[in-house]
Amino acid sequence: MNKTDKTSNLNEKLNKYFPGRVVRKDLTKKIKEGANVPVYVLEYLLGMYCATDDEDSINDGVERVKNILAQNFVRPDEAEKVKSKIRELGQYTVIDKVTVKLNEKKDIYEAEFSNLGLKGVEIAPHYVKEYEKLLAGGIWCILKISYYYDEELRNVNPFKIDSLKPIQMPRLDIEEIFNGRRYFTKDEWIDVLLRSVGMEPTQLEKNVKWHLLARMIPLVENNYNLCELGPRGTGKSHIYKEISPYSILISGGQTTVANLFYNMSTRKIGLVGLWDVVAFDEVAGITFKDKDGIQIMKDYMASGSFARGKEEKNASASMVFIGNINQSVDALLKTSHLFEPFPEAMAYDTAFFDRMHYYIPGWEIPKYRPEYFTNEYGFITDYIAEFFREMRKRSFSDALDKYFILGNNLNQRDVIAVRKTVSGLLKLIYPNGEFEKEDIEEILRYALVGRRRVKEQLKKIGGMEFYDVHFSYIEKETFQEEFVSVPEQGGSKLIPEGMGKPGHVYTVARGDSGMIGVFKIETEVVPGSGKFERTGLGSNRDAKESINTAFNYFKANRKNISGSISLNNNDFLMHIQDLRGIGMTSELALAAFIALCSGALKKPVQSQLVVLGSMSIGGTINKVEELASVLQVCFDAGAKRVLLPMASAADIGTVPPELFAKFQISFYQNPEDAVFKALGVE
Incomplete structure (x- = not known):
């Protein structure tokens, strides 16, 4: 079955098992381009008038929705025109985002209209009790507004709210979804979910589909902490801004403890108690006006509760952190870490990042192009938002x-x-x-x-x-x-399993950048006249000196290893690779000496071995600094055996026992001893 057949088959199934719950997403796109309303507002209307697969009915429905939006949706530049209509007609229906505040001086609730620009319009308390989100960030609503001006009541706002209905589905039968799901395969259902949020799955790689699903987890899972950093233009904030009326996107990043958690003076809970998801757009800008803001956030992310005053409050909102990585991931990994875009107050706070449940690799998601947006059927956005919300209870x-x-x-x-x-x-x-x-x-x-x-x-x-x-x-x-x-x-592939070639040796040491890296020394011994050539060191003088130390020591002490090593009849070619790209190291002398002996004897070192330690020109062995961290890098790179200077035995107590137990460790006293142990000659 080709892609087109699969798509039409999926469209048929959706209309069959979820009649009236699906909409063709190209309709949303068409109207969305002309009306700056969230997708869930638009599809609420499309769901009322276009939930069918009959082309004529769809066209009629689209016209109705366009008319409703044209006549009732308030565009900011036409606010005065709409206010005039309300006055002239006495009553008028509008679609706008409404936010409510308590005016304690008058003891009334007052509504503010986002696009209409009206403030201080009295609203009945029962609406506020029924829809608490009016008090936190606001809700898109369909409202009937009337106008009555009385000269004797000049201080009273003449605009009145006669009725208010949030643009959200009134109820959801979750069993309908459970039963309908049985008719779809796993892959079909994933495609349905992706189309429901506007994406075209046939254009996406499998791993990208999974990352897009992961973006939805905070909407279905309570107290879920998600981080996604990646390039611009990959739709990181779209799902939290457009798809669900239960999530709020904080742009710009600046907030207060009162706004986010609890306002001590009004005794009202903040955004985490009123929304299912609180998403921070542009993590680089996250700042709290309060000193204890980040600490309270950490407590909340760990336990779903926070202390304010004498009380401990619980909330279930998930936290999402979105931001941009402006350089390549490879470069970031070599010089820093993947949380680097966070602000300085957080950038090295391990306790904060340890509370992240998942990190979506935004760099694996392609930049959005027109073909990534679907024209096929998907659930009405409001329907899927209610489904997500219901699943939070399970x-x-x-x-x-x-x-x-x-x-x-x-x-x-x-x-x-x-x-x-x-x-x-x-x-x-x-x-x-x-x-x-x-x-x-x-x-x-x-x-x-x-x-x-x-x-x-x-x-x-x-x-x-x-x-x-x-x-x-x-x-x-x-x-x-x-x-x-x-x-x-990359990890475990740096040091492959099995025996290597003679003259090939791995070492782990601190590089130019200050980070610990993995270095591979490859030595070729070919017939010649005793020349020594080295490559791969760039302009690093200390590294060059370190390799020269190794060759000079080899020349002076080769007979202690074997009388069969010939210097004058061979040329020695050595290449050094910085496998992690963190900058060359100066601690190469001992490993290079072992590599020269291994190449000259045509005998490989033991499999998956890392040589640790460095030596001076006279053969004095230096101990390994930060042994625990160096051994961790050895393990990450795939090492099974480690050659360690005797001088480092005293530092073994600093290494976690579980890590130490991962290796076969051999200790050596001097460079010659190191050669014999590396080659497995006791």
Whole structure:
């Protein structure tokens, strides 16, 4: 079946099993371009008049919606015209965003109209009680407004609200979704969800589809903390601004504790108590006017509660952090970490980032082009928003326990994060709870990768406190352990399994940039007259000196290794690679000496071995600085064996026992001893 057939088949299924709940998304696009209203407002109207697959009815419906918007939607530049209409006609229906404040001096609630520009319009208290969000950020509504001016009541606003109806579906039958889901395959249902938020799945890679689904998790999962950083133009904020009337996007980033959490003077809860999702656009600009703002946010992200005054308050809003990465991810990983775009107050706060449940790699999502937006059928946005909201009452966080156990590198925060992501994706893809072991495994792997991405950055910022990044899960039936890796880290492929070639040696040391890197020394020994050539060092003088030290020591002491090593009949060609791109190191002498001996003897060093330590021109061995961090890099690079100077034995207490146990460790006293142990000659 080709793409077109699959699409028309999916459209038919949607209209068959969800009649009146779907809309053709090209209609939304057509009208959206001319009316600056959120998608859920537009599709509320399209759902009323165009929820059919009959072309004539659709065309009639579109005209009606256009007329309603033309006549009743208030454009800011036509506000005076609409106010005049209300006065002349006595009563008029408008569509506008309404925000309410309590005027305590008059003891009345007053409405403010976003586009109409009216302020201080009295509104009946029962509307405020029924729709609390009027008090926090406002709601799009259809309103009947009347006008009555009385000379004796000059201080009273002549505009009156006769009726107010939020533009949201009144109710949702969740069983309708559970039953309808059974008629769709997993891939079809994912396509339906993506089309419902306006995307065309046939144009997207599989991993991109999953990232777009992950953007929806905060809408279905309570207290979910999500971060997405990536290039501009990939639609990071779209879903939180346009798709759900239950999420609010804070642009610009500046906020207060009173606004976000709790206002002590009015005794009213802030945005986290009134919205399902609070999204911060442009994380670089996040600032709190209050000193304790970030601390309160950290408490809330960890527990879903926060203390203000004498009280502890609970709320269920998820937190989303969106921002731009302006350089390549490779460059960022080499020089800094993936949370770098956050403001300075947060950029090195490991406790704050440790509360992130998932990090979506925004750089894997393509910049939006016209073909990425769908023209096919999807759920009416308001319908899907209500579905998302209803799913917040359920939990699938223990679903993975039936088949899998999480590996021992996951601490309590990691476990909570992975369970929440699994729960959120199950709610989206299998809302009726009907899924198999393979389905859970697919979601579990995705959940582990996103949390590991957070942990890898924490390790860069906080060092050994976060050494346990090797996430895995164990199948209960077979006890087989499966590890997951993070694509951009590269990780375990740096030091491949199996025996290497003679003259090839790996070392781990601190590079020019101050970061710890992995270096590979490749030595070729060919017939010649005793020349020594070295490449790959660039202009680093210390590194060149270090390699010269190795060759001079080799010339003077080769006979201590073997009488068969010939200097005058061979040329020695050495190339040094900086595998992590963090800048060349000056700590190459010992590893280069071992590489020269290995090449000359045509005997490889032991498989997956890393040589640690450096030496002076006289053969004095220097101990390894920051041993724990260096061993962590060895493990990440795939090392199984480590050659360590005896002088570093005293520092073993600084290494977490779980990390130390990952290696076969050999100690050496001097350079010759190091050669024999590297080659496996005792």
